[in-house]
Amino acid sequence: MQPPPRPRRSVLYLPASNAKAVAKARELDADVIILDLEDAVAPDAKAEARSAAVAAVREGGFGRREVVIRCNALDTEWGADDLAAAAAAGPDAVLVPKILSADDVRRYDAALAAAPAQTQLWVMIETCAVVPQLSEVAACARETRLSGFAMGTNDLAKEMRARILPGRAPFLPILALTVAAARAQGLVVIDGVCNAIHDEALFQAEAAQGLEFGFDGKSLIHPAQIDACNAVFTPSADEIAWARSVVAAFAQPDASGKGALRVEGKMVELLHRDQAKQILAIADMIAAG
Ligand SMILES: CC(C)(COP(=O)(O)OP(=O)(O)OC[C@H]1O[C@@H](n2cnc3c(N)ncnc32)[C@H](O)[C@@H]1OP(=O)(O)O)[C@@H](O)C(=O)NCCC(=O)NCCSC(=O)C[C@H](O)C(=O)O
Ligand SMILES: [Mg+2]
Numbered sequence: 001m002q003p004p005p006r007p008r009r010s011v012l013y014l015p016a017s018n019a020k021a022v023a024k025a026r027e028l029d030a031d032v033i034i035l036d037l038e039d040a041v042a043p044d045a046k047a048e049a050r051s052a053a054v055a056a057v058r059e060g061g062f063g064r065r066e067v068v069i070r071c072n073a074l075d076t077e078w079g080a081d082d083l084a085a086a087a088a089a090g091p092d093a094v095l096v097p098k099i100l101s102a103d104d105v106r107r108y109d110a111a112l113a114a115a116p117a118q119t120q121l122w123v124m125i126e127t128c129a130v131v132p133q134l135s136e137v138a139a140c141a142r143e144t145r146l147s148g149f150a151m152g153t154n155d156l157a158k159e160m161r162a163r164i165l166p167g168r169a170p171f172l173p174i175l176a177l178t179v180a181a182a183r184a185q186g187l188v189v190i191d192g193v194c195n196a197i198h199d200e201a202l203f204q205a206e207a208a209q210g211l212e213f214g215f216d217g218k219s220l221i222h223p224a225q226i227d228a229c230n231a232v233f234t235p236s237a238d239e240i241a242w243a244r245s246v247v248a249a250f251a252q253p254d255a256s257g258k259g260a261l262r263v264e265g266k267m268v269e270l271l272h273r274d275q276a277k278q279i280l281a282i283a284d285m286i287a288a289g
Contacts, residue, residue: 005281007031008066009217009233010226011150011190015040016069017049022056025065030226031217032066032190037082038073038097039154046078050085057089064289068122070095074107083108087115095122095150100129102136109144121145122188125178126152128159134181141185149182150219151175153192164195166202168209179214191215197222207232235283243276243283 012030014021016037025033035053037046053069069091071082086094094115096108109121121144123137130137140146153164153171162170175191182189191210194203207229210218217233220226235243242264249255249263250273260269 005278005285006066007217007233007282007286008188008190009286010220010229011068011217012220012223012226013040013070013193015045015049016053016056017041017045019052022052024223026061026063028223028226029230030065030220030223031230032068032092033062034068034070034095034219035091036070037078038070046072047081050078050082054085054089057091066092068093068095070097070124073098074111080111083111084114087112087119090116090119092118093120093122093148095124095148097124097152098127098155099123099125099137100127101133102140105137105140105144105146109140109146112145115145119145120147122148122150124152124155125149125174126155126159128156131174131177134177135184138181138185138187141187146187148188148190149178150190151178151192151215154195156192166205168206175210175213175215183214188216189214191218193219193221194225195221197224200228203228204232234286235279239279240283243279246272246276247280 008031010030011032011034012025012028013034013036014025016022016035022035035056037049037053041049057067057069069086069089071086071094072078073096074080074083094112099105105123112119112121123146125134156171156174157164160170179189194206196202203225207218211232218229220229245263246268249261249268255261260267
């Protein structure tokens with residue numbers, strides 16, 4: 001059975017080695033906090049960051065926010081220790097980078113065997129090699145803890161030798177394929193980061209594009225991006241009103257046995273009722289705080 005939907009609009013990375021940022025994250029309005037041990041942490045600080053991430057998870061204080069530890073890859077000198085430490089700490093999820101194949105997912109899943117049952121596995125979609133195998137990778141959800149994809153557009157750009165420009169043209173097919181593969185298996189799917197910290201117009205456009213593509217939310221690198229991101233991914237008043245109308249229309253006695261109705265001048269089908277229920281469930285969770 002699918003777990004109930006929950007908001008994952010804003011997914012904030014921070015270096016686990018930055019104690020000030022970890023403390024600040026407990027007060028920020030992000031839905032998910034990722035304590036990074038990978039690219040945000042210099043090689044000399046890896047061990048210290050690992051201990052800090054474990055301590056942060058054990059200490060808690062993140063309230064409604066989900067807490068994720070991003071580990072180094074298993075083929076690095078830090079990966080095995082990171083996975084073992086993360087499994088023992090038992091965050092909401094462990095995020096792993098640069099996966100290449102379904103076998104990689106199984107390897108990471110095995111490395112988390114000692115983790116509590118509720119600890120999920122999320123994987124970064126950020127290599128060229130994984131792109132033709134997205135469906136096979138997503139299907140690992142049937143046999144492992146895998147429950148989420150997170151786009152890594154910086155690494156993808158590096159591997160593709162692509163440029164990250166407004167509109168993100170080189171990545172659009174991959175964004176769509178990633179969302180489709182994730183949705184086919186009921187996975188969470190989070191868009192990549194916008195590196196420009198204070199370019200509000202660029203951020204707004206990128207976040208809106210992510211929403212249009214079907215992502216649950218967007219990865220963030222700075223607290224200044226949170227409010228705009230939440231605003232984009234929170235169902236609007238108009239969407240909520242539409243969703244209520246659709247659910248109410250199908251609940252009318254004369255809708256019984258009908259598959260299609262007219263609501264606000266447009267055709268809606270039972271599939272729209274499902275979408276409407278999803279919107280209302282997310283909106284209710286956001287409203288509940
Ligand atoms: C990008 C930064 C290095 C910028 O740092 P800095 O210029 O020092 O920030 P500020 O001075 O504006 O900080 C103001 C205060 O906010 C806190 N802060 C900053 N960033 C964060 C954060 N991410 N989470 C929580 N708190 C944060 C500072 O501590 C300041 O606090 P105070 O002193 O009390 O006022 C920096 O923002 C940063 O490190 N960001 C995260 C970088 C990161 O995690 N990168 C890895 C993930 S991105 C990636 O790799 C994606 C993927 O893999 C891919 O391939 O695409
Ligand atoms: Mg990356």
